[in-house]
Amino acid sequence: MFSFLFGHKNTKPRLRFAPSPTGFLHIGSLRAALFGYLLAKSQGGDLILRIEDTDQKREVTGATESLIKVLKIMGLEFDEGPHLGGKYGPYIQTQRLDIYHEYSDKLLAEGKVYRCFCSEERLTEMREAQEAKKEAPRYDRLCRDLSVAEAEAKIKAGEKFVIRQKMPLNGEVKVYDELRGEIIFKAADLDDHVLIKSAGIPTYQFANVVDDHLMEITQVTRGDEWLGSFPKNILLYRDFGWTPPKFIHMPLILNKVGGGKLSKRKGDVFVEDYLAKGYLPEALINFCVLLGWHPKSDQEIWTLAELKKEFSLAGMGASPAIFDTAKLDYYNSYYLRQKSVAELTKLCLPYLVKAGRDIGDLKRTEKFTALAQDRLKTLSEIGATTDFLFELPAYAPELLRWKILTLEEAKINLARLKSELEKINEGNWTKDRLEKTILTWIKGIGGQNGDYLWPLRVALTGLKNSPSPFEVADALGRGESLRRLNLA
């Protein structure tokens, strides 16, 4: 609101999510998108999607579209991006090549960067020699002091080149990370890394800086694997004479077993995997946001809408978090229980079909999913937890016994129950009516609940553990219930 006083042309926070389109959406990427989104929204800002496709080798076709789709399922949407447009476009880096060349030429003219004609073979040899001498592998700056004439001669001769950043030879580079504070690097430790590859395509290090500046990004959120190149990036901003945005290096997510950066080899790492298993977007969001962020209160259940208001940089930590799905399961069963039966059923449908279930009768299916609701950790469990409703499992007669009850007694109790149940007609065959009628009847004859309800439940379900006999009887219907009772 004070922007007019200071003459800032734009004080609206602008953040970006800048993935590489290399396949499925990694959990780490989801969290990066989430934090970017929340940081933007909590400040009333915008989130921009920028596709960093400068590595042609790793690019996967369709990855951009699927990434946008998955993010949308998660509830995360952008304000600008390749699919939306915006006045800072294009939002795909390979479509910005002219821009990068313009800026690298500028730096070239100013002597802030230089052309390097070293061959891959020479570079490899050089590195091997350095490693053999236990030195840090680093470009030896052979081309750094090539004269303009020498360079031009090489270009004329058709030699390929890359453009490298000229690092200061001595002194310190102080950088500031919003989560960690000041970090000091010695310039001498910095490598003259490649900014423009020989094919004329920029590296991440260059495109990222140019784009963040041109797109007027105010806060850069990225994984802390970028901390090492942070000083080089800051130096680039200085070379251009630009004010860098604020940087927030988010701590990494680590594998539960074996440690290390969350990786495919050690379990499911893609959002698509979790969605397919039947984890709900809201559970994934709630779980991920608490990996590295903590609210002012101890509130554990968060919706995206609440997070958009309450999220803040102050709650973010700098230490890495292990990805342990035990709590994800908790959140998922929690959100599953919050669903209405109709919603839950709709969500279960694809999984029931997959399990080969007949879902023709929606009302009946709803009764089945209702029975499973309190018992599901993921949607994909719906088939297994409702199996007994579709087909009575084979069970040992012994199972019908309850505590000190003999098999004979159980049989008698069942027979009496059956004749009572037969008195209940189709219209009254509901969970509540059944429960009321049978419980009063048991009380009336002075019996113990367990003596009757256990055998009844086993007769209906064939299982040691299951929902209550009344719920099951209701879901099964009068005909099937009595049939199963007869069998018993």
Next chain:
RNA sequence: GGUCCCUUCGUCUAACGGUUAGGACGCCAGGUUCUCAUCCUGGUAACAGGAGUUCGAUUCUCCUAGGGACUACCA
């Protein structure tokens, strides 16, 4: 090897020099209940180690250890 980051219950974390070190998940026990699940109650469990600074350190500094990242014409 070099550079940088991180370090509180098993896990996610709170604490911004003074607390019986709090919450959640997990686990255990009890209650409700015919069983399971849900739900309720309770319990278990942590300041990595060592030096400083300070009247006082989980909190600040340094060292060590452990973990992690980077060290590509990949991001």
